[in-house]
Amino acid sequence: MIRYALHCKACDEDFEAWFASSSAYETLKEKRQVRCSACNSSRVEKQIMAPAVKSPKKKDAAADPEKMFAAFAEKARQHVAENFDYVGGDFAEEARSMFYGEQEERPIWGETTEEEREALKEEGVPAAPLPEPFTPPVPKPKGQLN
Helix, strand or coil: CEEEEEEECCCCCEEEEEECCHHHHHHHHHCCCCCCCCCCCCCEEECCCCCCCCCCCCCCHHHCHHHHHHHHHHHHHHHHHHHCEEEECCHHHHHHHHHCCCCCCCCEEECCCHHHHHHHHHHCCCCCCCCHHHCCCCCCCCCCCC
């Protein structure tokens, strides 16, 4: 298919039309079947127009879903590492203590067993697993060099 910008000499109307090919346009023009959309005159001519050339699309690295997810996961890990206290295996105890008002609430992360997770859920203690891609590295204990 090819699109032409056309001009009617009878009424000075500009319009566009699609044709199967340039030779199809020429055949229809010779048979006086190319007509103005405004006045139905066959005194229609092609206008000068620039070709619509499409350049190959460059793959945008930022639009790559895997790279976008990796960047998002890295930001999430960084946020957790900088803003949450790591409590390790004491997570259930710490979460429960904050829930019952025994200590001030603060954002924490750590580990629980399946049984501890179920017990927290049954008690109504708000806690959710942190998906592995968003889990920062476990901090080294204070004073440990390696």
